[in-house]
Amino acid sequence: MADNNATDSFGNTLDPVVGFARGEIIKSSVDEARRLRNGQNIAADRVRRLGPESIGVFTGNQREFPLKVEDLNTHCEEWVGPGLFADALRDIAIEHMGGLPDDSVAVVNRTSAGIIASIAALASGKAVVSVVPPAGRSHASVVRGCAIAGVALHEVQGDKDWAKLVDDVKPGLVVITTVTSSLEFLDDHVAMDVAALAKREGALVLLDEAYGARMRPVLRGGVKSLKLGGDLAITNCDKAGLSGPRSGLLVGRPTLVTRVSAKASEYGMEARAPIAASALRSLQRFSPRDLLDEARSGQALGKALRERMGADLVEVSDLGPMIHEDLAMKEVFRRAGKSTDGATVTPAEITSALGAVLLRDHGILTVNTHGQPGARVSVRLKPTHGAIDRLGGMDKVVDAMVTSFDAVARVVHLPAEISKLILGDTK
Structure with missing residues (x-):
């Protein structure tokens, strides 16, 4: 977890949740x-x-809404629409994220929402370990998700002794951030090693791939998200080459996706039919x-x-x-x-x-x-x-x-x- 006494270059105390100093104008x-x-x-x-x-x-973030005209009265219809495009969305999402043929897919209204719902659904009352790139930090949604779930958060950078931390903490969930919003990168081999150790220790593994799902393979020659060994991976539909809409795409093992989806629905975080249909169109046009x-x-x-x-x-x-x-x-x-x-x-x-x-x-x-x-x-x-x-x-x-x-x-x-x-x- 972030140091509650950390300060910036001017002696201002850093808010441990967001990582920057608040002031008299931006207080909260x-x-x-x-x-x-x-x-x-x-x-x-x-x-x-x-x-x-x-x-x-x-x-x-491009943040377009790439629906087709014919989607408005079919895919966007709330009752029947999601069933009409479910197979197409599942197939292209699994391919995009490097998943297994029997994996499941869910769309949530924000990547942050998916991370919070995953922690709430999967931590099982145990601590969460967050492994981030060297010089990076966890997204605020990881911190807030742990607070909502009532579990401890332990953060460690990928060039530190994460193995000892995982061994000592015995977490219920390990969150691996491969690329932060400040674009610090975690090497693929480190992510793979963390995922493998976490599974040996009985923990579930969530890959925060908001940027990484495309930046690592396209710009750095890395493997697709779930090839890193996670149980679940989530990416943002309007970052790093995807055109929008703003939403989170979750892919992984079916029972876990179902648990997270259920929790997201409890919190009102699920994506409604027009958002999910637009996410499908965004994936289809990705280049x-x-x-x-x-x-x-x-x-x-x-x-x-x-x-x-x-x-x-x-x-x-x-x-x-x-x-x-x-x-x-x-x-x-x-x-x-x-x-x-x-x-x-x-x-x-x-x-x-x-x-x-x-x-x-x-x-x-x-x-x-x-x-x-x-x-x-x-x-x-x-x-x-x-x-x-x-x-x-x-x-x-x-x-x-x-x-x-x-x-x-x-x-x-x-x-x-x-x-x-x-x-x-x-x-």
């Missing part, structure tokens, strides 16, 4: 939800003024070329931004540039000519304000305005297909980032202005 998940609503308002205002082509999505194109454009953007803003500030992931929230705050204060000593804002608040300016002034939509409560707060530009061209090309996007840093720097000493950027006019 409620304020994160308010930030999201404000981001939606900013986007809507821009579309009304400049049209839908004025926004490029840089979250890595590795789409992910490769996204990766190439993201890495080119990362290189350009790194050349402009510095290699010490900008990292480049498989899908695009990233700036850690602590470094973003230091850079904003540097541009403002001010010290961070005694700062009244936190890094998460700085990156949220930066996201608001990027969206309002330049049409760059990021997780810093549109992330759900608990989402990472680093600055991550993962351009979806066509996003860079839509906003005028690579140089325009790089200029927008530099200009936005300067804009936030001009008001960083005015907490009320930072709050207005993040939450909107709260009067």
